[in-house]
Amino acid sequence: MAMxxxxxxxxxxxxxxxxxxxxxxxAARVLTLRLTPLAFRVAARMLGDKAEAEDVAQEAMLRLWRQAPNWQGGQARVTTWLYRVAVNLATDRLRKRRGLPLDEAPEPVETAPGAVGRMIEAERAAALDAALMALPERQREAVILRHLEGLSNPEIAEIMGVGVEAVESLTARGKRGLTAALAGRRAELGYDDD
Incomplete structure (x- = not known):
């Protein structure tokens, strides 16, 4: 119950x-429940190997625990720091797989958007969140699992307790609902030049 x-x-x-x-x-228990899935997800997507992703997530969380007594609030969000650590650990594993010495491997390209880009991303995320919340619950669940969490239709079917065809239908109806909800906001959300 407490969990x-x-x-x-x-x-x-x-x-x-x-x-x-x-x-x-x-507090550690709450953070573990909240943040370990984030570290695991990014590592799993990068590495394509759940066992390695579990190792990366565990190491990232251990580093967070070691950092805790010295954490400087206001310098970075905990999730941002954790994602970066997980990405770096996964990148190191990928480099080792390729047989490159770490000091000879190229550094990851910085792809973080600037301040304006972050503001646009925040507006888009807020608009998407609002549109998602307007969807019927089952459609919202299917869209999130498929398009935001990247799960396959068979995985979603198992989670939701429905057939794959039902997942496809729920996802399609959810996407149509999102398209309708966001249709008039393309320019406002910075999509006018696409």
Whole structure:
């Protein structure tokens, strides 16, 4: 019972990390439940290997725990820091797979958008979130699992307890609903030059 409550804890990641840095084991439990899936997801997408992704997620979380007592709030979001660590760990594993010495491998290209780009991304994300919330629950679930989490239709069918055809139908109807909800906002969201 406590785990379900912990997963819904409304304290920020930064506040929880500061609490853990002062010895609060409950804060570590909440952060583990909240953040490990993020690190795992990015590693799994990069590596294509769940076992390796689990190792990367575990190492990223261990580094976060070591960082906790020295965490400087306001410099970076915990999730941003964790994603970066997970990406770097996964990149290191990919380089090792290719047999390149780490000091000879090229550095990852910086693809982070500037301030204006981040503002546009935030507006687009808010518009998408609002449009998703307007969808019927099952359509919203299918669209999120397929297009935001990248799961396959058979995986989604198993999660939702429906057939693959039902997933395809739910996803298609959800996408049509999103298209209709966002249709008049293309220019506002910066898509006028696409």
């Amino acid at each position: 379900a409550f912990d997963a819904e804890d409304d304290r920020s990641d930064e506040a929880l990390l500061a609490l853990y840095g002062r010895g609060d084991a409950g």
